[in-house]
Every structure is written in structure tokens, then in C-alpha cells.
Amino acid sequence: MASASDFSVYVHLTPTTHPDKICETLKISLSRSKIDPETADLGEESKIDTDQLGSSVDDLVGKVREFLTVNRNDGNKVYEVLAVSPQFMGVPLPLGLTASSIFADGSDVYATVRITVDSKRYVAPISTIPIVPKQTIAASALTNPSTNEKVLKFRTITKYSYFESGDKWIKVLLPDLAGLSSHPADKIKVEFPTNRSFSVEVTDFNGQNWQFAVPRTQCRILTKACTFQMKSSGLQVSLRKKNTGDNWWSLFKSKAIGEKDTDDEDQ
Structure with a gap:
């Protein structure tokens, strides 16, 4: 039996607007498969609890989409994860594959994300400052x-x-x-x-x-x-924009995982 503990992968996000750039990296936790494919009976008549299979590539896609929607969305963005691959700009993986059969703990994963804006929806600013003339x-x-x-x-x-x-x-x-x-x-x-x-x-x-x-x-x-x-x-x-290659996930600054606070505006 394989270990039932969770494992983590590092998902590098590439927007469709800048396919040659990695704009953010997320640490995503997944569950391992509890089934040893070498000894398990995987015939057509076998009945296996889906929980025993662990996280799939589709589950990984869902977690990335959920993180972006909750943490990077100021209200009028739609995030779509179009492809996931173990190589940068590599061949996309089938969504039904078991993640632990492809990735080990600490593996790098590359995801292509399409971001669209619903211009008919307006959202409240994340923060504002009072202005007194x-x-x-x-x-x-x-x-x-x-x-x-x-x-x-x-x-x-x-x-x-x-x-x-x-x-x-x-x-x-x-x-x-x-x-x-x-x-x-x-x-x-x-x-x-x-x-x-x-x-x-x-x-x-x-x-x-x-x-x-x-x-x-x-x-x-x-x-x-x-x-x-x-x-x-x-x-x-x-x-x-100061740099045309910048990707504006949000209008207001949102800190990426592992990013340190800095006030280096002039750099």
C-alpha cells in the first residue's frame, strides 16, 4: 500500500496573454493514492472507492481555480485553467489521471490560465484611503x-x-x-x-x-x-504600464505566496 499522507506540488501559473512567462507560483496540497497499482485488482468488475485513488489532475485544476477566484479576484474576473503539464509549455495531462502517479512531493507543475473580465460587473475596492484636501x-x-x-x-x-x-x-x-x-x-x-x-x-x-x-x-x-x-x-x-510584460491579476496589489512586503517603488 502506498502512503496515505498528503503531498504538495508547486504550480507555476502562466497566463494566456504572456505564454512565455511565469507570473505566480502556488503551493497546492494533494492526497496520495491508497492503492498500489502493482497488487490491486483493477479489472472491470472491481469496485474501488474513489477516495482511495487520491487526488486527480482535475482536482489539482479545481484547487488552482478556487485559489485564484478567492484570493486574486476583485469581483469581475473569470479564471480558466486550460492545461496542466509537468514541463513548461509541455503536453497537457489528461484530467482523469491520478496526481500521485505523475507527481512526487515538491514536484513542479505548469498551468496555463486564461483570465477574462466581465466589464458589466463592478466591485468594491479592496482598500481605500480617506482623502482630505x-x-x-x-x-x-x-x-x-x-x-x-x-x-x-x-x-x-x-x-x-x-x-x-x-x-x-x-x-x-x-x-x-x-x-x-x-x-x-x-x-x-x-x-x-x-x-x-x-x-x-x-x-x-x-x-x-x-x-x-x-x-x-x-x-x-x-x-x-x-x-x-x-x-x-x-x-x-x-x-x-512601466513594464509591458507585467500581468495585472488585480488592480490593487495582492501578495503572492512567499512574496515579501517591499516598498521599492523606484526600483
Whole structure:
């Protein structure tokens, strides 16, 4: 009988948009087969509990898809694992094979993933930061420093969608700001303070002040090339990728397994 303990494999993910690059590596736990193929009766009439067979390649695919959907999805992504192979860009394995008959503990597995975006679905940001205009605070202090005058209140935008436009651009759409084209330009502020962040601030629009911020984007951007424009469907922010080979799994930075926190924005 083979060991019944679990074993782990390292799954290297390659998106269809960049088939020659590994964008992330996951450690996935699988169960071993409890049946020794050399001694087991595998004839047509034999009845074997499927649990005894251990994890299949299809189970591995399901675990990868579940991880991406739960941990890398900000709400409007669809992940499809198209192929799994023991070699990089190798021949895909049949889904029905028992995983432990192919992979050992610590084996490398290569998976091709297709990511699509449902642009009709909007999702809440993973995190936002409050924006309080420095000019407002300064003006209040200078006007009447002895009073507790309230600063402007902002409503945080909780719906957005984004997609990759070619190899160079990420487009972010804020539908709550539809109809902004006739709004005074001095009441619209879009800033790119670092190559890993941007913020949007609109005052006196539809009776409210609005804000949206990404304090840390998934990948680096070229701040001087980033732009924004008012569309009938909302305000659109165009982020220029610093590296065309980057894959934006999410708009907000999400840490991969084993990745260390770093603030090396300028590298």
C-alpha cells in the first residue's frame, strides 16, 4: 500500500496573454493514492472507492481555480485553467489521471490560465484611503483658527471596473462619475503621486464630493504618461504600464505566496 499522507506540488501559473512567462507560483496540497497499482485488482468488475485513488489532475485544476477566484479576484474576473503539464509549455495531462502517479512531493507543475473580465460587473475596492484636501484644511485654519470648522466630507466610490488595453495600458472606469464632462475642471483632480498609486477627487458633483484611491497598484506605472478622460459611462483613468510584460491579476496589489512586503517603488 502506498502512503496515505498528503503531498504538495508547486504550480507555476502562466497566463494566456504572456505564454512565455511565469507570473505566480502556488503551493497546492494533494492526497496520495491508497492503492498500489502493482497488487490491486483493477479489472472491470472491481469496485474501488474513489477516495482511495487520491487526488486527480482535475482536482489539482479545481484547487488552482478556487485559489485564484478567492484570493486574486476583485469581483469581475473569470479564471480558466486550460492545461496542466509537468514541463513548461509541455503536453497537457489528461484530467482523469491520478496526481500521485505523475507527481512526487515538491514536484513542479505548469498551468496555463486564461483570465477574462466581465466589464458589466463592478466591485468594491479592496482598500481605500480617506482623502482630505490639504488646501481645505489650510484655508479653514487661516480663516478661523479658533473654531472647529468641518472640512469637506467625501463619499468613497465603491464601484469600478478595469481591463488591459493592449500591452501598455490599464483602463479603470468609475461609473458613479458618469456625466462629468460638463463639470468644472477645477473641481476634478486626478493624481499619480508614486509609480504604485493614484487617486481621484471630485467636488460638488450631483450634490456630493467623491473620492477613489488605489494606495498600491498591482504593478508599477509610468506616472507622467498616465491620463484620464470623462466618458458618458464614467470617468476613465488610463494607467501606463512601466513594464509591458507585467500581468495585472488585480488592480490593487495582492501578495503572492512567499512574496515579501517591499516598498521599492523606484526600483
